[in-house]
Amino acid sequence: MKLTSIIAIYALFWVMSAFLLLPFGVRTADEAGVAKVPGQADSAPAEFHPWRIVVRATVLAAVLCGLYVANYIYGWVTVDDVNLFGTPPGYEPPRR
Template sequence: MGFVSWLAIYFIIWWVVLFAVLPFGVRSQEEAGDRIEPGSMPGAPSRPLMLRKVFATTVVAAVVTAAVYWVITYSGLTLDDIPMPVGFTSESYS
């Protein structure tokens, strides 16, 4: 696979990891005891800490992408080795 393919895989993994990391450490305005801003929900985060989460997402996504790269490149595992449900074969896409 080329560089652009790996960049696309990293991008997809990055978004999946971001949505997994977003809820970590979030405290609502109500839980934190902050003044609830008019027009906002009491459950809205008081400090979302997005920069920290983006950094953690970038690091975790890089590690996961490196693991995927290793599995595909050095273990010899291909998509044909993964069992598919009945009716889904690689020949049906040709």
């Protein structure tokens, strides 16, 4: 696998991780006991720490990307392992 492919896969995992981690650790103004700003949504966070999300997303994306690349190299899980519907009639697997 080329380095550019690994970087692209890491970027995809990073964006997915950042969106996945956004709701964790968020406290609303009611939970934090802070006064709300007029017009503020009830679900808006009292304090937003983007660097905390960046660090957590970076670590999670590195782990996921590492597992993906290791699976690519060692072939732990292949397409044949996740084939839930069986082989279609007339299909011949590619020769290696």
